[in-house]
Amino acid sequence: MGMTMSQKILAKHAGLPEVREGQLIKARLDMVLANDITGPVAINEFKKAGFNGVFDKRRISLVMDHFAPNKDIKAAAQCKQCREFAGEYEIVNFYDAGEMGIEHALLPEKGLIAPGELCIGADSHTCTYGALGAFSTGVGSTDMAAGMATGKAWFKVPAAIRFNLYGKLRKYVSGKDVILHIIGMVGVDGALYKSMEFGGEGLSSLSVDDRLCMANMAIEAGAKNGIFEVDSLTLNYINKRVKREYEYFTPDEDARYSEIYDINLSEIKQTVAFPHLPENTRTEEEFGDIKIDQAVIGSCTNGRISDMKAAAEVLKGKHVAKGVRCIVIPATQEVFLECVKTGLAEIFVNAGCVFSTPTCGPCLGGHMGILAAGERAVSTTNRNFVGRMGHSESEVYLASPIVAAASALAGKITGYNG
Numbered sequence: 001m002g003m004t005m006s007q008k009i010l011a012k013h014a015g016l017p018e019v020r021e022g023q024l025i026k027a028r029l030d031m032v033l034a035n036d037i038t039g040p041v042a043i044n045e046f047k048k049a050g051f052n053g054v055f056d057k058r059r060i061s062l063v064m065d066h067f068a069p070n071k072d073i074k075a076a077a078q079c080k081q082c083r084e085f086a087g088e089y090e091i092v093n094f095y096d097a098g099e100m101g102i103e104h105a106l107l108p109e110k111g112l113i114a115p116g117e118l119c120i121g122a123d124s125h126t127c128t129y130g131a132l133g134a135f136s137t138g139v140g141s142t143d144m145a146a147g148m149a150t151g152k153a154w155f156k157v158p159a160a161i162r163f164n165l166y167g168k169l170r171k172y173v174s175g176k177d178v179i180l181h182i183i184g185m186v187g188v189d190g191a192l193y194k195s196m197e198f199g200g201e202g203l204s205s206l207s208v209d210d211r212l213c214m215a216n217m218a219i220e221a222g223a224k225n226g227i228f229e230v231d232s233l234t235l236n237y238i239n240k241r242v243k244r245e246y247e248y249f250t251p252d253e254d255a256r257y258s259e260i261y262d263i264n265l266s267e268i269k270q271t272v273a274f275p276h277l278p279e280n281t282r283t284e285e286e287f288g289d290i291k292i293d294q295a296v297i298g299s300c301t302n303g304r305i306s307d308m309k310a311a312a313e314v315l316k317g318k319h320v321a322k323g324v325r326c327i328v329i330p331a332t333q334e335v336f337l338e339c340v341k342t343g344l345a346e347i348f349v350n351a352g353c354v355f356s357t358p359t360c361g362p363c364l365g366g367h368m369g370i371l372a373a374g375e376r377a378v379s380t381t382n383r384n385f386v387g388r389m390g391h392s393e394s395e396v397y398l399a400s401p402i403v404a405a406a407s408a409l410a411g412k413i414t415g416y417n418g
Contacts, residue, residue: 002252004160005227006195009135009249013118014155021159021256029059030134031112032147033121035103035360036064036075039082042122045145046085054089055151061093061112062086063103066360068096071367101332101358104128104216104300109332111241115230115248120144120153125300125382127218130227131211132234133248137225158224160195161186162257165202167266172416174310175210176302176380176400179217180271182263184281192222194258197251199229202265208237209306216301217382220278270415272378273398276386284415290397294377295326295408296389297401298356299363302380303331305338307401312344314405314416315351321411326353327369329361353408365389371396378407 003011003018011019013027034042039062054060062082067075079096086094093112100106104125107113115133119126122144129136139153147153163182183190196218198211206214211228218226228234230248238246269283297303297311308330320326328348330336336358339345348355354368362369363381371377371390376397379389384396397413406416 001256002254004195004251004255004257005133005197005229005249006135006160006225007157009116009118010155010157012116019157021157023157024154025157026152026154027118029120029147029151029153030117031059031061031119032144033061033063033103033107033119033123033126034144035066035123036068036078036082037066038122038141038144040078041141042144042148043081043085045142046148049145049149051145051149054091054148057090058092059151060091060148061103061107062091063095063106064097064100065102065358066364067366068100068359069357099333101334102300102303102360105303105331108132108212109241109334111243114238114242114244114246115234116246120147124219125216127223127225128212128216128300130218130225131208131215132238133228133230135225135227138219158193158195159258160197160255161191162260163196163198164260164262165198165200165206165265166262167202167264168205169265169268172402172418173268173270174400174402175206175213177268177271178210178265179214180273180278180281180398181268183217183221183278184271184273186221188220188277188279189222191218193224196221196223196226198226199251202263203229203231205265207306208233209304212304213301217278220382270400270403272403272413273384275384275395275397278384278398287413287415290376290413292324292378292407292412293375294369294371295324295404296329296362296369296377296379296381297327297404298329298331299360299381300331301382302401303329303335305335307380308335308339308344311401311405312347314402315353315409316347318351318409320352320408324408324411325369326351326408327356327362328353329356329368330358332358362389378404378413380404
């Protein structure tokens with residue numbers, strides 16, 4: 001029996017000729033990641049276990065992004081602990097305020113992830129890097145600590161679901177709409193501890209940014225990881241950033257999948273996930289009359305330069321609706337600077353938006369956009385659970401940057417057709 005992409009990567013890193021779903025393996029790691037929330041917990045576990053060294057100071061990344069720039073004294077203490085750990089062990093990839101970005105946008109941008117590599121991160125959205133043909137997944141802080149020290153981790157080899165993509169996206173429809181459509185179809189536990197593997201001729205219709213967004217939200221279907229077949233778009237992206245050797249994998253023709261879905265991209269419409277689950281999706285003709293108080297455009301899901309450009313196209317020459325707060329957060333310093341250089345920042349400010357330094361901020365109810373009781377936000381983030389952005393009686397609607405920008409202008413959830 002053949003292997004899937006994920007299984008091939010795990011087999012290689014375990015030093016085995018093949019692996020099978022359900023098999024327990026110990027595999028070497030190419031990258032170990034934590035942020036300013038999970039990092040301190042992992043560091044505490046690292047010290048508790050008596051470790052006195054890291055496996056490779058170049059293969060650990062610590063990114064201060066969730067509560068940074070520091071929102072309060074506790075956040076400052078967390079960043080300080082990470083900063084001191086990075087200094088003690090000479091961690092090369094330590095990113096602090098002024099140099100950091102939102103971790104899952106920053107690592108691909110910096111060339112720290114390549115096809116065929118194996119990455120764990122103490123953050124559930126570490127699955128983002130599967131867009132580049134890597135196996136990446138979130139782990140707990142104990143596994144993170146062990147990974148930093150030994151460069152290895154235990155895995156249960158996941159079963160896989162195959163998504164064959166064909167057709168071409170309509171104008172103003174993006175990867176965010178595709179993944180929301182898929183989660184609405186399979187449910188938030190439809191891929192539980194499975195690998196969501198994407199391929200097919202429809203990949204050519206999806207930019208690398210679209211794929212990063214989709215892989216990012218694989219966890220919202222319960223998946224262990226999401227992974228895309230590597231094509232010319234992937235290689236063009238990688239070869240501009242990665243200078244080391246790498247090997248990418250394709251699934252065997254007789255690879256075993258628990259389910260196979262055929263997705264016609266040309267049929268997908270602008271889609272919004274209504275409260276309080278990502279699976280609660282509706283398309284543009286079903287939005288109804290839902291007034292909003294806030295729009296957030298950014299996050300590790302949709303804070304890249306293509307997302308900024310899409311939002312700016314909608315907002316240019318217009319102004320957000322009275323009573324609506326629109327917060328735009330570029331995911332990295334590079335994206336921030338590009339927005340300034342190309343005039344996107346000016347478009348956002350003139351439209352009445354807040355234009356922020358990179359931060360996770362409002363996504364997890366951290367800072368920079370907390371919701372009060374009864375308030376509603378349309379957001380390009382990845383989760384809309386009860387209380388996700390603030391008060392338990394607030395509501396979050398997940399959407400693409402185009403829909404979020406259009407909704408900010410209209411003062412209610414709305415689609416956009418130019």
